[in-house]
Amino acid sequence: MMTRTIVVRCSQRLVSTATVVASVGVVGTNSIVKTPASSSPLPLLHGRCRVLSCPTRGSSRTTGWSVGLARGECPTTRHRHIMALDFSATIIPPPLSPVVRPSPYCRLRRSSRRHPPPFVFDFDFDNERRCRGGARHCHSSHSSHSRHSRSMTTMSGRGGEESSDAGTTTDIVIDPEDVRNRISRMAESMARGLTRRGYWTNYDDDGDDDEVEDKGDCHLLSRTVIETMRRQAIALRFDDDRFVQSYSECVDSHTGIITRFDKPGVYACEPDGSDYRTAPDMLHYVSTMLRTLPNALNDEIPHLGLRDDVYSAKLAVTGGGGCKYPRHVDNISPPTGAFDGGSDYRKLTAILYLNPDWSEGDGGELRLYLKDRDDNDCVGGKGGTRGVTVVDGSKAVDIERYVDLSPVGGRMVLFWSDEVPHEVLENAPHVHVDVNEDDDDHDRIGRGSSFDRYALTIWVPSDDVSLGRSFVAPP
Numbered sequence: 347m348m349t350r351t352i353v354v355r356c357s358q359r360l361v362s363t364a365t366v367v368a369s370v371g372v373v374g375t376n377s378i379v380k381t382p383a384s385s386s387p388l389p390l391l392h393g394r395c396r397v398l399s400c401p402t403r404g405s406s407r408t409t410g411w412s413v414g415l416a417r418g419e420c421p422t423t424r425h426r427h428i429m430a431l432d433f434s435a436t437i438i439p440p441p442l443s444p445v446v447r448p449s450p451y452c453r454l455r456r457s458s459r460r461h462p463p464p465f466v467f468d469f470d471f472d473n474e475r476r477c478r479g480g481a482r483h484c485h486s487s488h489s490s491h492s493r494h495s496r497s498m499t500t501m502s503g504r505g506g507e508e509s510s511d512a513g514t515t516t517d518i519v520i521d522p523e524d525v526r527n528r529i530s531r532m533a534e535s536m537a538r539g540l541t542r543r544g545y546w547t548n549y550d551d552d553g554d555d556d557e558v559e560d561k562g563d564c565h566l567l568s569r570t571v572i573e574t575m576r577r578q579a580i581a582l583r584f585d586d587d588r589f590v591q592s593y594s595e596c597v598d599s600h601t602g603i604i605t606r607f608d609k610p611g612v613y614a615c616e617p618d619g620s621d622y623r624t625a626p627d628m629l630h631y632v633s634t635m636l637r638t639l640p641n642a643l644n645d646e647i648p649h650l651g652l653r654d655d656v657y658s659a660k661l662a663v664t665g666g667g668g669c670k671y672p673r674h675v676d677n678i679s680p681p682t683g684a685f686d687g688g689s690d691y692r693k694l695t696a697i698l699y700l701n702p703d704w705s706e707g708d709g710g711e712l713r714l715y716l717k718d719r720d721d722n723d724c725v726g727g728k729g730g731t732r733g734v735t736v737v738d739g740s741k742a743v744d745i746e747r748y749v750d751l752s753p754v755g756g757r758m759v760l761f762w763s764d765e766v767p768h769e770v771l772e773n774a775p776h777v778h779v780d781v782n783e784d785d786d787d788h789d790r791i792g793r794g795s796s797f798d799r800y801a802l803t804i805w806v807p808s809d810d811v812s813l814g815r816s817f818v819a820p821p
């Protein structure tokens with residue numbers, strides 16, 4: 347691996363030097379391999395990286411920075427690659443003026459010729475995405491949405507439309523150090539929940555947090571942080587036009603053929619480093635989680651092998667009027683063998699909800715189907731059962747237990763990606779969605795409502811998913 351020096355002008359107050367080492371990998375469906383193992387602190391780099399050659403073949407398309415690394419797609423093979431990066435980055439404090447200057451954002455100095463790089467790339471900051479601070483009213487290919495959201499300055503009450511205007515300040519409200527400490531404190535409880543029940547959550551819908559986080563303080567992020575992240579999500583959606591129709595895949599168990607189907611009223615994006623300017627708190631959150639959670643859980647659960655250098659992330663919005671996710675398991679085809687970056691190795695799903703005003707009756711609960719256990723396993727939410735027809739049976743002779751967890755702002759849910767079937771129940775079924783027929787996008791969800799359900803999911807792979815299966819303690 348090569349060492350490169352990249353000078354980065356950062357809009358935030360990150361003043362440090364760090365060495366970042368990223369891995370090389372081919373990325374499979376739904377498993378975006380990213381993130382470096384790095385010395386601390388991990389710089390949040392953003393900008394664009396253009397890959398001029400990739401290890402598979404030919405040249406590659408413009409790519410985006412992720413949190414501390416780059417990814418790209420080979421136009422010939424369609425393989426998505428993680429750049430083999432090993433560079434040192436110097437973060438330069440921002441200019442005092444809030445105006446973002448249109449000068450090149452990053453400069454790359456070529457490293458020594460003695461070690462020819464596996465990739466050739468250059469850097470070019472994406473000016474069009476400068477959407478915060480003095481330059482936030484910028485490009486949007488969705489003018490009606492942008493016009494609308496810019497005209498609002500505060501979040502309106504329930505049922506009203508929301509603004510993406512995160513204010514003129516570029517201050518970060520999240521405190522990464524605090525998040526890190528809280529995750530460390532909760533790790534034992536998380537591990538216990540995951541191994542006993544297959545899931546963990548930090549809130550109890552009945553208001554009794556005792557079982558959920560028995561160390562006392564179960565809050566990970568304050569309401570202010572959640573509100574800020576929601577506004578940033580809305581800005582990504584309406585100002586930056588980042589969301590696309592969300593889909594799922596189902597596999598025919600006989601033929602193995604994978605079919606994709608849309609999830610009506612669900613839109614999503616994969617936030618990465620290029621979104622830092624619009625959603626800095628969100629990216630700090632993702633970065634902090636990745637640097638803390640996998641190792642904290644690895645310390646608690648022997649052989650778990652969660653990776654701290656790769657992940658995938660999704661920010662999704664589900665509209666009101668009854669939009670939902672069908673039942674599924676996130677990682678249906680875990681590979682066997684050691685991590686090679688090419689298949690789906692997702693082991694842990696970590697969801698954070700960004701719905702500070704959610705209240706009882708709003709719907710959109712996450713229903714987790716549990717292993718056949720007793721009522722005590724429905725921790726954090728409302729438990730229930732439903733009949734299941736057994737494979738050989740002529741009638742329903744078994745029951746399936748589930749727990750419904752509300753998507754209330756600040757709630758975090760962890761569960762095993764390759765083991766826990768789940769679905770999202772109808773979101774705000776009572777709400778009439780003001781659909782604009784002229785919109786070619788977001789047509790099932792309207793123009794933005796406080797009933798929109800935002801969820802930020804991080805998936806963490808393990809070195810070997812087959813080893814990681816069923817970390818459920820014996821009864």
Ligand SMILES: O=C(O)CCC(=O)C(=O)O
Binds near residue numbers: 662671712768770
């Ligand atoms: O948003 C949720 O509660 C669950 C999302 C989910 O199941 C998924 O993205 O796979």
Ligand SMILES: [Fe+2]
Binds near residue numbers: 674675676768
């Ligand atoms: Fe899922």
